[in-house]
Amino acid sequence: MHIVYISDGKAGHRSQALGLFKAMQRQSQEIVTFQEISIDDLPIVTLISALFSHQLHTVEHEPTYIFGVGSHTHFRVWLLGKVYNKAKTIILMKPSLPFAWFDYAVIPQHDGIQASNKVLTTQGALNPIVNEERHQHGRILIALGGSSKRHQWNAAKVLHAIGQIVEQNPNSEIILTTSRRTPKAFLAELKQLKNIEKVQIFPVEVTPQGWIFEEMQKAEAVWVTEDSVSMIYEALTAGCKVGVIEVDRLRHDRITTSVDHLFHQQYITYFTALSKLAQPQYFAEATRVAVEIFK
Incomplete structure (x- = not known):
């Protein structure tokens, strides 16, 4: 074939x-x-x-x-x-x-x-992600996006959420990465955050291709800023618990509605404590489509 x-x-x-x-x-x-x-x-x-x-x-x-x-x-x-x-x-x-x-x-x-x-x-x-079932208990990945055509970056809101994640998960290993849309000034603001030394920070510029997919395979939970919709779906496909960090919405459309739908289905939550995140559900859309095509 x-x-x-x-x-x-x-x-x-x-x-x-x-x-x-x-x-x-x-x-x-x-x-x-x-x-x-x-x-x-x-x-x-x-x-x-x-x-x-x-x-x-x-x-x-x-x-x-x-x-x-x-x-x-x-x-x-x-x-x-x-x-x-x-x-x-x-x-x-x-x-x-x-x-x-x-x-x-x-x-x-x-x-x-x-x-x-x-x-x-x-x-x-x-x-292309599959759940390899290598998730490590207590390991957290925070993935940051930035402004988009439907979201406006809100540094104060994101900093507060990261602070809460650090505070409410004191025994967890926390890894944080940025994206090419993350404002350059944000890393300097992040380094002023209380207890930020507990977080391993990997700016996108230093991460090789495939790095974030590997981190999703190891993380028990992933927090993603709401603008990074594709990453929300990738984390779900990897089999992680998924928390969403709210940023300001500039408009409501079919994409923001899809995120709301995931919330109502209890695939994602907006809590900042790992213990309160929804349990991961089987999520393998590419596999489901392949099965349909081969019928």
Whole structure:
């Protein structure tokens, strides 16, 4: 089985494609291979020409599935599906072209699209994480985001929450990391916090690729600032207890509604004591989608 992923180069989109590929790999009885091809290497005119020969030198093996994430990939996925007409085409978002043009669309529930035989709805975007069940009792990870189009960073609110986490979990090992959106001045403010010496601080600039996913595998609990929605879903998928640090909302939309939905489902809480966090529930959306596709 060979999967061709048409890539727009965005890391978040690649994470979704890898999540589904790895889930399909786990579910399949045969060898599953994966090839990523940039949209720059798939000019539309080349794809149209290949409609007659039904082959393309860029594609290493005849694909069984063709993935696309990002609006610039959709037309290419459809065309490549015509070149290799035995392949199934899968768009990992709401497609910009008619649903009937693809075999499957994998769409987060917050987009409000009704599930059907062609539409598989998920809680959040897919990711490549699995729960490796290596969580260490009392180990805490705090992951900070920053301002976004729907959230405004509130340093005082975040500092208060971190202070409460440190105070209410005195026997825990606490690791904290930032993101590229975290204001540069915040680390200096953080270092003035009472008992901050108990916290191991790893700014994003010093963490290698994959570091945070490894930390999620080791943490019993993860606190995430509310703006980092993808990280909330990643922590749930890793099997952690998840606490959310509130930041100011600039607007309410389908994304903030999805976070509220997780709260009402008791997947996440806003407490700052580890003992009060909701127990982790089975959360494996990529696996569930792979099972559906293989039915």
